[in-house]
Amino acid sequence: NLLIARAFGDADAVGAVMIGFDGSAGEWSYTTSTGEETLQVPWPGGEITERREVRREIVALYDAACRRLGVEPRPHE
Numbered sequence: 001n002l003l004i005a006r007a008f009g010d011a012d013a014v015g016a017v018m019i020g021f022d023g024s025a026g027e028w029s030y031t032t033s034t035g036e037e038t039l040q041v042p043w044p045g046g047e048i049t050e051r052r053e054v055r056r057e058i059v060a061l062y063d064a065a066c067r068r069l070g071v072e073p074r075p076h077e
Contacts, residue, residue, distance in 0.1 A: 005030035007065035009039040021054055023047050026061065 005016035005028050016030035024047055025040045043057040044064060059076055066073040 001028060002030075003065040003069060003071065004028060004041065004061050005039060007068040008041045008061075009037060011069075018058075023049060026054075026058065 001016040001018055002013060004026075005013040009016075009028070009030055010032050012032045013030040014032060016028050018026060019029045019038070020027040025042045028039045028041070030037055030039060041061060044060040045053075045057055048054065048057060063073050065071075
């Protein structure tokens with residue numbers, strides 16, 4: 001969550017939690033030294049219609065966040 005918040009929201013985020021999602025995006029709340037913000041990030045693969053697709057899209061966002069931040073992603077199982 002924190003890597004996604006830093007990559008797509010604010011690089012200075014110190015904490016983050018996913019607070020929701022819909023067919024088009026995930027939603028995160030993150031904290032910086034100046035307060036709390038909300039972030040919506042569209043799913044990389046486009047619209048989803050099945051709940052089971054959420055994990056796939058979050059993994060894709062995590063991978064994209066790692067690339068943006070220059071962080072080596074952890075292996076996916």
